[in-house]
Amino acid sequence: MNVPDGDAARLWSDVEALGCIGAGADGGVTRLAWTPALREASAWLARRCESLGLATTLDAAGNVVAVWGEGEAPRVTVGSHIDTVRCGGRFDGALGVLCGLEAIALLREDGHLPRRPIALVAWMDEEGSRFATPTFGSRAFAGHDLAELSDRLDADGVALPDAMAAWERPFDALADAAGLERTTAYLELHVEQGRILERADLDAGVVTAICGLLGLRVRFHGRADHAGATPMDDRRDALLAAARAIVAVEAWASAGPPELRATVGTVEARPGSFNVIPGEAAISIDVRVASDADLARAEAELRALAAAVAAAGGVEHEVAVVHALAPVPMDATMTDLLERTAAAAGAATTRLPSGAGHDAMHLAPHVPTGMLFVPSRDGISHNPREHTDPAACQLGARVLADALRELSAA
Amino acid sequence: MNVPDGDAARLWSDVEALGCIGAGADGGVTRLAWTPALREASAWLARRCESLGLATTLDAAGNVVAVWGEGEAPRVTVGSHIDTVRCGGRFDGALGVLCGLEAIALLREDGHLPRRPIALVAWMDEEGSRFATPTFGSRAFAGHDLAELSDRLDADGVALPDAMAAWERPFDALADAAGLERTTAYLELHVEQGRILERADLDAGVVTAICGLLGLRVRFHGRADHAGATPMDDRRDALLAAARAIVAVEAWASAGPPELRATVGTVEARPGSFNVIPGEAAISIDVRVASDADLARAEAELRALAAAVAAAGGVEHEVAVVHALAPVPMDATMTDLLERTAAAAGAATTRLPSGAGHDAMHLAPHVPTGMLFVPSRDGISHNPREHTDPAACQLGARVLADALRELSAA
Numbered sequence: 001m002n003v004p005d006g007d008a009a010r011l012w013s014d015v016e017a018l019g020c021i022g023a024g025a026d027g028g029v030t031r032l033a034w035t036p037a038l039r040e041a042s043a044w045l046a047r048r049c050e051s052l053g054l055a056t057t058l059d060a061a062g063n064v065v066a067v068w069g070e071g072e073a074p075r076v077t078v079g080s081h082i083d084t085v086r087c088g089g090r091f092d093g094a095l096g097v098l099c100g101l102e103a104i105a106l107l108r109e110d111g112h113l114p115r116r117p118i119a120l121v122a123w124m125d126e127e128g129s130r131f132a133t134p135t136f137g138s139r140a141f142a143g144h145d146l147a148e149l150s151d152r153l154d155a156d157g158v159a160l161p162d163a164m165a166a167w168e169r170p171f172d173a174l175a176d177a178a179g180l181e182r183t184t185a186y187l188e189l190h191v192e193q194g195r196i197l198e199r200a201d202l203d204a205g206v207v208t209a210i211c212g213l214l215g216l217r218v219r220f221h222g223r224a225d226h227a228g229a230t231p232m233d234d235r236r237d238a239l240l241a242a243a244r245a246i247v248a249v250e251a252w253a254s255a256g257p258p259e260l261r262a263t264v265g266t267v268e269a270r271p272g273s274f275n276v277i278p279g280e281a282a283i284s285i286d287v288r289v290a291s292d293a294d295l296a297r298a299e300a301e302l303r304a305l306a307a308a309v310a311a312a313g314g315v316e317h318e319v320a321v322v323h324a325l326a327p328v329p330m331d332a333t334m335t336d337l338l339e340r341t342a343a344a345a346g347a348a349t350t351r352l353p354s355g356a357g358h359d360a361m362h363l364a365p366h367v368p369t370g371m372l373f374v375p376s377r378d379g380i381s382h383n384p385r386e387h388t389d390p391a392a393c394q395l396g397a398r399v400l401a402d403a404l405r406e407l408s409a410a
Numbered sequence: 411m412n413v414p415d416g417d418a419a420r421l422w423s424d425v426e427a428l429g430c431i432g433a434g435a436d437g438g439v440t441r442l443a444w445t446p447a448l449r450e451a452s453a454w455l456a457r458r459c460e461s462l463g464l465a466t467t468l469d470a471a472g473n474v475v476a477v478w479g480e481g482e483a484p485r486v487t488v489g490s491h492i493d494t495v496r497c498g499g500r501f502d503g504a505l506g507v508l509c510g511l512e513a514i515a516l517l518r519e520d521g522h523l524p525r526r527p528i529a530l531v532a533w534m535d536e537e538g539s540r541f542a543t544p545t546f547g548s549r550a551f552a553g554h555d556l557a558e559l560s561d562r563l564d565a566d567g568v569a570l571p572d573a574m575a576a577w578e579r580p581f582d583a584l585a586d587a588a589g590l591e592r593t594t595a596y597l598e599l600h601v602e603q604g605r606i607l608e609r610a611d612l613d614a615g616v617v618t619a620i621c622g623l624l625g626l627r628v629r630f631h632g633r634a635d636h637a638g639a640t641p642m643d644d645r646r647d648a649l650l651a652a653a654r655a656i657v658a659v660e661a662w663a664s665a666g667p668p669e670l671r672a673t674v675g676t677v678e679a680r681p682g683s684f685n686v687i688p689g690e691a692a693i694s695i696d697v698r699v700a701s702d703a704d705l706a707r708a709e710a711e712l713r714a715l716a717a718a719v720a721a722a723g724g725v726e727h728e729v730a731v732v733h734a735l736a737p738v739p740m741d742a743t744m745t746d747l748l749e750r751t752a753a754a755a756g757a758a759t760t761r762l763p764s765g766a767g768h769d770a771m772h773l774a775p776h777v778p779t780g781m782l783f784v785p786s787r788d789g790i791s792h793n794p795r796e797h798t799d800p801a802a803c804q805l806g807a808r809v810l811a812d813a814l815r816e817l818s819a820a
Binding site for chain 2: 192193194195196199211213215225226227228229230231232233234237239240242243244246247250253254258260261262263264265266267268269272273274275276277278284286288322354355356357379381382
């Protein structure tokens, strides 16, 4: 780990202060969309921004937007989110916002005068944990039509528009949050949520693309039979087929490129009795790919894999595509910029894809976008045990500052 | 299929008449323990027995006992059960009782005069579907202490003793059902509940043993991680280990002796999310073995299998024995008798173990016991589609009759 420039204490103090808002007795942080805890965090952030002289507003989608610099020129934007999952940690999202804040503080200390305004944004509801509305704020900012979300209810039956009304943000005014025209570039720092940087003892990672996502559900239909009365060679065991598929999916992904990942996270067998051969079984397959071509190939190869397993086991099967999202490449100029500024700051980096989705994926199709990852201790995220070393946090802020300096000087 | 002796119409008429009692609109038969439907079936059976001149009683455990012949000499006993699972078929259990009844009718027509009394028994609650009390009647008959069952409740919260009281059978008087001292031999005919006889185009099977039963639960403990952010070579996937175990268990059983069966009927993965690598997974393993040695070997080999799979996947594991029941061999003299009388009746037979448990397993340790299987169409049981050909039913009754003739003449 390199020793960072600047004053790591200020950023770390912010991490600790923000981490206290919504903190539970279990050590977990819970700041769900449109709740008092998130409102308190947004107000805290606004005060911190205003103390640096930034003009701060809460936009129509609940995004905190803080601007340094005058004029109507499109802004160089940096940000992430400050909402969390239930019982989450202090770093996922929050660190990106606080590193952006620290970067602006560093630039001010350096005497930098931005020719283009710099905007710091904390996106509303990246996690989507309350209303199943992930990346809500960045989607609204990118001009997506979110009208279909009007009937979303939380676990207590509260409708999304009513939750927004409590923040005096009318659901019908969401279009006012559209902000791409005011944006010239976007940078986001985020914790890796994996162990690649930690394992390689790297300070940061420059994201090449947000991986494409393929979600499949595969069902196998065999024959339920008596476990005692049915010889091994006279079975059509749906769970056995599912198990072979799980093993084959892992082997398939392991033989692919390093950025390919495939996960079977759910399985069910019916009737689900100790002494009955399962007649029905189903699995999910979550696949992450780095290119459009890989997305198409993954679906074709996994369909063939499922068919082969089913045929070998004498069972029927069906494959359903639950979701398919194309990969979102980061902008090459921004990637180069982050890599160069990181190197100049003495950071050891690598390029890597992001297996997880981020707000950046909604800006990247429209404005030059780059993402910087900092290490996650033991890869833990969405958990109170999330941790990133203070020096790595500060180094991330330094890299953001140097990149923002160049972008805002153009 | 051979053409049977005797009048197949009478037995088939009984199958149809008994099958109407407890029949639902879906075609399924439901006669649970201590219910009005089972009481009606017991009363119907008693009337049929009395019409043949048998002295018929309902014993302290709810078993229907019908005796042909006088005196206190131990009885040659034949029987099975007339309770069913929910939405079951007309053959599982019922056919054994009705073939015993038909066998007695055939012997009376033949002018046979038993020197030993012959008893026909319909055992209470073989299935155990209402109170989780399988083979209740035969256990009481075999003198087992059933006091621990006094607090069993059905799905509606009715206690077993209260359900018995509705039949005027006090729970505290269960010991009065003990009947081994009055029994010199036991025969039971049952549907195979498998496809071995049907596949080989055989008329009947002579059971060599009721298989031993080993029930294991294996849990794997890995590490829950982000499906997108965790490379394939940095995972400790508990479900992958479970899947490898399922595949390995099947291969292990398939490589064993033909009577060995192993089934994974249940599986669970946690947290059970599409995009989270399962940190925990559990499977059940149901094993049927033909000998005590095989029972011990199965446990040892499956423990080793689970350990190997866990080690290969970098996960922890634990194995729990849920139940272990030793195999119950049938009596060699009775097996020979059934095989000989079957051959004399022109039936093509084989010897085979019973993978399922039966009432016979509680009598076999104490009195010479034999079991005869007749074919199950497509191996279906515990289902309205259960079916056995009328000619096969009649041939089974003929074999029982000839065996009872020898046993009651001794």
